[in-house]
Each structure stands twice: as C-alpha cells, then as structure tokens.
Amino acid sequence: MKRLINTVKDHSGFYIADEEEIRAGKASDVYFSRSMKGLSHDQEVVAEITSSSEEEWITFSGLKEVLSLLKPRNLTISALEEGEIIGTRDSGGIPVPFITIEGKYSEIGEMETAILGLICQSSGISTASSRVYMASYPAPFYSFGIRRMHPAISPMIDRAAYIGGAYGVSGILGAERISMDPVGTMPHSMALLMGEEAAWKYIAENFPKGKRTILIDTFSDEKESALRAARMFPGIDYIRLDTPRSRRGNFPNIVREIRWELNLRGFSNIKIMVSGGLDYESVSKLREAGAESFGVGTYISSAKSIDFSMDIVSINGTAITKKGKYSGKKDVSRCNKCHKVKVKPSELHIEKCECGGKLELLNRKVYESGKEVINPKSDSDIRAKVTERLNSMIIAGKLKN
Numbered sequence: 001m002k003r004l005i006n007t008v009k010d011h012s013g014f015y016i017a018d019e020e021e022i023r024a025g026k027a028s029d030v031y032f033s034r035s036m037k038g039l040s041h042d043q044e045v046v047a048e049i050t051s052s053s054e055e056e057w058i059t060f061s062g063l064k065e066v067l068s069l070l071k072p073r074n075l076t077i078s079a080l081e082e083g084e085i086i087g088t089r090d091s092g093g094i095p096v097p098f099i100t101i102e103g104k105y106s107e108i109g110e111m112e113t114a115i116l117g118l119i120c121q122s123s124g125i126s127t128a129s130s131r132v133y134m135a136s137y138p139a140p141f142y143s144f145g146i147r148r149m150h151p152a153i154s155p156m157i158d159r160a161a162y163i164g165g166a167y168g169v170s171g172i173l174g175a176e177r178i179s180m181d182p183v184g185t186m187p188h189s190m191a192l193l194m195g196e197e198a199a200w201k202y203i204a205e206n207f208p209k210g211k212r213t214i215l216i217d218t219f220s221d222e223k224e225s226a227l228r229a230a231r232m233f234p235g236i237d238y239i240r241l242d243t244p245r246s247r248r249g250n251f252p253n254i255v256r257e258i259r260w261e262l263n264l265r266g267f268s269n270i271k272i273m274v275s276g277g278l279d280y281e282s283v284s285k286l287r288e289a290g291a292e293s294f295g296v297g298t299y300i301s302s303a304k305s306i307d308f309s310m311d312i313v314s315i316n317g318t319a320i321t322k323k324g325k326y327s328g329k330k331d332v333s334r335c336n337k338c339h340k341v342k343v344k345p346s347e348l349h350i351e352k353c354e355c356g357g358k359l360e361l362l363n364r365k366v367y368e369s370g371k372e373v374i375n376p377k378s379d380s381d382i383r384a385k386v387t388e389r390l391n392s393m394i395i396a397g398k399l400k401n
C-alpha cells in the first residue's frame, strides 16, 4: 500500500481516456493482456457479441465508433445496422449476434472492454430515446440531458439520442457532430438577470418564427404567466413550463388548465412545451393533457446501459464456446412476411421462412480483412429508419387497443 501511494502521480486534468489511449487498449480491463501473455501462439477466432437484456426490444447503436476503433486491425466484421430495432433473442429464443468479429485473438481480445462500452451505453440511450418517441408521438421531443453526464461524452449522448428518435439536441458539440443546429429555449437565469418580461420581449423580437419559446414559470403561477405572456406577445410559438417538483402537484392537470384558458382566449396557436425530470410515462400523460413539445434530460442521457457481452464461438474453424452460449458462426435474418427474426448457423443456407416469406439477412459484412465493404449510412438516414419502424410499431399498437 505504501509503495502504491508513493508512485501515484497527481493528475490535474480530466479523468478521461483520450482516443489514442482507447485505441492502444489502455481503457481495457487488465485480464486480457495478462491472459495474452500466457498464450504460446495466436489463434484464429470468431467472437460474437450478444445481449442478456430482458427488454422486449432495443434500438442498437454505437457501431460506428466500434468500427472506427477496429479499422486499423485486420479483421472481418459482420453486424446489424445501427438503428436496428430488435429483441435480444430470435423467435426461437436463440441470442441474436449483434456483431461478429473474425481474426487473430490478439487483435480482438484487448479491445473487448472498449467495444462493449461503446455499444452498451449508446444502445441504452438510443433505446430510451425511442421509448420517448413512442410516448410523445406525433409531438417532437429534444435531448436536453448532457448536463447530467461527463462532458467528455456529450457528443456520443446526443448522437445516440438523435438516432433513437430525438428531433434535436441541446449540446453545441453534439449537434455539430450530427450536422444539426443545437436546440434551446431560454434559461431561468435569463429571466432572473434581465427581468421576466424583458427576457420574453427579447425572445419574441429576436428569435425566428417557429423558435420563439418563452419560459413562463420563473416567478408566478403558470396559468397567470401563460396568459400574461400570450397577451403581451401573441406571435410566440411556445410557452415552456419547467415547473419545479415542489410546485407540481398534478403536472398534466396544470397543462390541461393552461391549454383550456389559452384556447378560450383565442391563443390556440401558442403551443405548450414541457421539461424537467420527464420520462416516457410522464411524457405520455403530458401529451394527452395537451403538451406539444418536450425537453427530456436524465431519462435519456443517463439511461441504463444495455448489457452486451463478447464470447469466442469458434477457434481455428471449430465451433466451441463457454457454457450458456451457442457455438459456431451465425446468421441473423428477418422474414419479410411475418417479420420473425431467425438466428441460424452460417453454413446452413435457408432462404425461406416456414410462413413462405423470404428471409432477409440482417448481420451484413461491414469489414472484410480490414477493408470497408459497405458504405456507412448518415446519422439522419439511420434516424429515419428508426422512426419509420417506430411509427409502424405505434400504428400496430393502436390497432391492438
């Protein structure tokens, strides 16, 4: 213990790993490099990433960073597309391989920790964002939660939230990385520093049409402030409520009451935006009450990560794995008719589902011996695919009810 304390250097910077350290395997658990030292020779393996998550479905993301990490290595990689919405097991209960990596164990093992970290957290955030999308539909919602997490990962959080369905993000760098303008309204501090009505006036007169959102609950009752703001600035687009928990009582009923009073007085054009501690359930209730835009923070940004793990499923061409896992390289496909997902050994060539539909391959090859073989999709294209799928899930859900 004494020796350790003497050798610890004072670290005055941020406690983050930079890209170089991650790529060099320094942000990895030590047991891989220790076990590598014990191996007499390198071997060709197939490693597979599956999930033990019990969620009915997840929105898979983070693959782009995994591919960037593995790019310099001589590996063959197949994977589900980012933005794939899928259960973690197929229709027969077999775990879905999200990523399959083939190559020398020495090229793969030391990267396991980083690979998993990149997809576990991102997929957790995308999944939470997709849930909020379904709850708020057709009203928009925005990712406002980077302040709850380490600033070093704010672009990753905002990208994952956007892919999952968020209409925009508040982070400047996050928005820049997904080629969008950041979204923001006005902070309470503006009302405190300028005076509430002067702050409203500034927004109403200086912001473009469609982006005039004023925060109405800094000092007074929400209904009184909403009506005062509407009378003073009838051209504003949104009033925003960020009511503290201690004043909420029944938040949906506050929204209902404001909507009623605004409509009665001819301000049906002014929409209500809500933020502050929202999750998908509260978003759903507030939307029913008349809110038409949402700022969602912690529920998305610090979403529970999805448990993925990586296992060897084949060594030098022979199927082998640990107990609890399924050996051999696998294909994942979805039937174009009944939409069931099937996992099968890669060497079995089955093209038809038992329903007669065609099985379409989901885990397509993205890298072949270190060379990119598929053009990556843009983040907005990935999001478009996600929202299309979520829309069809919403419609299917509505039909059932």
Ligand SMILES: [Zn+2]
Pocket (backbone or CB within 6 Å): 335, 336, 337, 338, 339, 340, 353, 354, 355, 356, 357
């Ligand atoms: Zn089928």
